[in-house]
Amino acid sequence: MSRMDTKKISIGGRTIGGGSPILIQSMCNTKTEDVKGTVAQIHRLEQAGCDIVRVAVPTMEAARSLREIKxxxxxPLVADIHFDYRLAISAVENGADKIRINPGNIGSQDRVKAVVDKAKEYGIPIRVGVNSGSLEKQLLEKYGGVTAEGLVESALGKTALIEDMGYDNLVISIKSSDVLMCIKAHELIARRTSYPLHVGITEAGTVTAGNIKSSVGLGVILYQGIGDTIRVSLTGDPVEEIKTAKLVLKTLGLRTGGVEVVSCPTCGRTSIDLISLANQVETMAAEFDNLDIKVAVMGCVVNGPGEAKEADIGIAGGKGEGLLIKKGKVIRKVPEAELLNALRQELLSMGGSL
Structure with a gap:
C-alpha cells in the first residue's frame, strides 16, 4: 500500500495515493501512430498485469491515434509529451487519461498554462516528470552537477508553477539512472510534498542489469513507505517490466496474488534438467494469477522435500522420475516427463483458473 498521507489522484478510473494499492506502469515501445501494433502490445501488458500504460506522443498523428487506441x-492511457505544448493539448482532447510533461521543456509559461488549462478542463492529472538528464542549468551550477537535492528542487519548483496556475491534480516523478541518487531524492521529496510519487530507476539498462538496479532502487524506496505507482525501465520487451514489478511488490509484501516460484541453484546431485524445468514452471505458473501460493522446484529427491517444506506445493527431480510435494510431504512419484503437467493439475485442483 502507498503512504496514507499522499493525495489521492484518479487516473482513468484507477486511483493512486492516499493508501491505495501501488499500481504498476509500463510504456509501449511501439510507434503510437501504429494503432494496431500499439494495441496488441497493450493487450499483452494487460494480460501480464499492467495497471497503467504510457505511450510516446512525438507527432500530431500520434496524439490523434490515442482516441482509437483508447x-x-x-x-488507463498516459500520453508522454516533450517540447511541443500543442501535442499535450491534442492528447488530452483525444482521450488521454493523464499526461506526462516536463514544464521546463514545454516552453513559455503561457504555453505551460495552455496545457494546464486543458488538463483542468478535462479533469485529468498531470505527471510532472524530472530526470537527471534534464536538470536546469542554474540548478546544475548551484549544486555542482546533478544531485538529489537538485532533482527535488526542480520538481517542487515545477509543481509550484502549476499550482500557481490554479491546478493541483498532480503526480511527481524524479528519476535518475544513479540508484543511490534516486533513493536519496525520494527520501528528500517524500518529506516535502503530499503529491503521489511515480517511482522508477530511469535508463536502468538491459533486462539483466535493469532488473538488478530497479529491484535494488525500488526495494529500498518502497520499503520506506515511499511511492504510489512504479515502473521498471528495461531495454527489452515491456512485458518483462511487469513481471519484475509484480515480483518486487510481492517480495516486499505490498501485493498479494500470483504464484511465487522458488527453485534451488542446482548442484552435482541434480540429475534432471532443472534449469529448463524451473523456467517452464515459472512460465506456466504465471497463468494462475488468481492463486496466492509458493511453488518450489527442487533438483533432487534427497533434500528436495525438506527444502521445499515452506512452499505450498513443489516438485523434486530424480533420475527419470520426480516427487510431487505438498508442504514438505511427498504425495506421489511422477515420471520425469509428466512432472510439469502433474504440477499444473495440482494448481488447478487448488482453485487455479486459466
Whole structure:
C-alpha cells in the first residue's frame, strides 16, 4: 500500500495515493501512430498485469491515434509529451487519461498554462516528470552537477508553477539512472510534498542489469513507505517490466496474488534438467494469477522435500522420475516427463483458473 498521507489522484478510473494499492506502469515501445501494433502490445501488458500504460506522443498523428487506441484497451492511457505544448493539448482532447510533461521543456509559461488549462478542463492529472538528464542549468551550477537535492528542487519548483496556475491534480516523478541518487531524492521529496510519487530507476539498462538496479532502487524506496505507482525501465520487451514489478511488490509484501516460484541453484546431485524445468514452471505458473501460493522446484529427491517444506506445493527431480510435494510431504512419484503437467493439475485442483 502507498503512504496514507499522499493525495489521492484518479487516473482513468484507477486511483493512486492516499493508501491505495501501488499500481504498476509500463510504456509501449511501439510507434503510437501504429494503432494496431500499439494495441496488441497493450493487450499483452494487460494480460501480464499492467495497471497503467504510457505511450510516446512525438507527432500530431500520434496524439490523434490515442482516441482509437483508447477504444481498444482496458487500462488507463498516459500520453508522454516533450517540447511541443500543442501535442499535450491534442492528447488530452483525444482521450488521454493523464499526461506526462516536463514544464521546463514545454516552453513559455503561457504555453505551460495552455496545457494546464486543458488538463483542468478535462479533469485529468498531470505527471510532472524530472530526470537527471534534464536538470536546469542554474540548478546544475548551484549544486555542482546533478544531485538529489537538485532533482527535488526542480520538481517542487515545477509543481509550484502549476499550482500557481490554479491546478493541483498532480503526480511527481524524479528519476535518475544513479540508484543511490534516486533513493536519496525520494527520501528528500517524500518529506516535502503530499503529491503521489511515480517511482522508477530511469535508463536502468538491459533486462539483466535493469532488473538488478530497479529491484535494488525500488526495494529500498518502497520499503520506506515511499511511492504510489512504479515502473521498471528495461531495454527489452515491456512485458518483462511487469513481471519484475509484480515480483518486487510481492517480495516486499505490498501485493498479494500470483504464484511465487522458488527453485534451488542446482548442484552435482541434480540429475534432471532443472534449469529448463524451473523456467517452464515459472512460465506456466504465471497463468494462475488468481492463486496466492509458493511453488518450489527442487533438483533432487534427497533434500528436495525438506527444502521445499515452506512452499505450498513443489516438485523434486530424480533420475527419470520426480516427487510431487505438498508442504514438505511427498504425495506421489511422477515420471520425469509428466512432472510439469502433474504440477499444473495440482494448481488447478487448488482453485487455479486459466
Amino acid at each position: 477504444r481498444e484497451i482496458h487500462i
